[in-house]
Amino acid sequence: MTGEQIIFLLTALFTLGSGVMVVTSRNLIHAALWLVSALFGVAVTYALLDAAFLAVVQVVVYIGAIAILFIFAVMLTRKDMRDQGPQMNTNWWFGALLSVLVFGGLFFLLQGWSGLSRTASPIPPGFDSISELGNALISPDAYVLPFEVASVLLVAALIGAVYVAFNPRSGDTRK
């Protein structure tokens, strides 16, 4: 077992353990903080895959923006941070069955896959992944259309959020 595999296994354990804690911890803020650590584990996985850009963006976007937003929302809306009710509803057995089936199916499928035993080809020296990514995002042969569509969607969401928050009766907020 190489060092990279050991680090990967530890990261995977950390991520999955944090994920379990997100859904089981009764304190909502703790759940949000466990979510942060799960997202951080995913960032470490990206870093292990030599995808430094994705790793950093994962931290900036998910921890720096989305998790902070979650924590804000929880703190500003909930009076009591602890969840009192039962943690499972009556459909728990169906969910468990489904997840076992999905896991079994994936396990069965991936057993015959040759990609698991192959090692990744080394990145050639001088290969600048971030400029490759940047070129791919704006090149017509690659991802320019999805990139633009996502941008338009985000702008639409932004305008929608401003419209929802803006109260026309109060008119100008500068009072």
Next chain:
Amino acid sequence: MSFWNDPLKIAADWLMGIFTGWGMPEIAAQILIGFLGVFLLVALLMVLDIFLVWVERKVVARFQDRLGPNRVGPWGLIQPFADIIKLIIKEDTTPGGADKVVYNIAPMLSMMSVLILWAVVPLAPKIIGVDLNIGALYIIAAGAIGTLAIIMAGWSSNNKFALIGAFRQVAVMVSFEIPMLTMLLIPTIFAGSMGFNAIIEAQDIWYVFLAPLAAVIFLIAAIAELGRAPFDMAEGESEIVAGFNIEYSGMKFGMFYAGELLHAFTFGGFMGILFFGGYRFFGLEQVSAFLAVAVIVFKAFIGYWIIMWVKYTLMRIRIDHMLAFNWKFLTPLAFTLLMVTALMNALLAGTSPWIYTSGMFLSNVALGWIALEVARRYSRRERARVEGVVTTSRSTLVG
């Protein structure tokens, strides 16, 4: 390749010889040397941090026409050690109802978010933790962890003042991240890379001459990110006391305080790296790596001094004014500047450095002038409107 040009590699090779001579496998020796390198960097930073306390107190004293610490040791130099002893022997209190684990993790996370920044700081051409090709984004990611530490501290203290302070501070940090990130893209456009070493290597002309407006906006956003005056929303003695760290005592408070000072110093260093040529100073970095380190530390101190100068000169800004300033003035200006710079970069590509530099400089100055003019017109109109309202209400009162 001599010791004076690449001391780290020579030292690493020497240690490698010793460790493998002891019968240690090469991979273990490599990991151990890596850990030693990190330990050395962090230890030097923490020692520097101790003296930053002294520097900060001395400088603020001069700004306020006082002497500052001058009793313990020559020029009060031993004062920070006395402070540390005081902090260590203080009672370590935890408020009732606090969330103990989160409460204890927060100061560590706060200090960590500053220390990990130094992984990408190039101290000399060869002395750099890791030359990431996304160095500029890495700063923002580390800042995100700092934001998280503040909100954790504020929430876990079980104190309303702490929570309000944390909310205000986080609102500021999240908002000012946007102009800061945008301004990090301007050296990226000039250098064609986000890696700090590449940005420094490309600075034959300091970027502050190419983009003075970008340097100013970066400085403002950095001060807001640091949470220092005039943007010190977390603290407000008359309203929320010490903000998010009100419940912390002893060394836990010390971690926040030391983290803040080192953070300010680090951002002084980033000012130096991004806009003032980093470790380069008229070829001095070619002579010896140690001179390069001295140059960048000097530049970082100048940046730190400017941040202190601003802090101890200006008064605080109210939070709504500050957020309005960010969202209605700084962010649009930063985006416009980014677009103008990208456009000018495309137009002026291939021209001589003189034309390129003067074109960039003039476009920056012009944009800054237009922005100030727009702000002035707006504030005049606003003032006229408010004063008009006041006079009409007065006349109705009289009538």
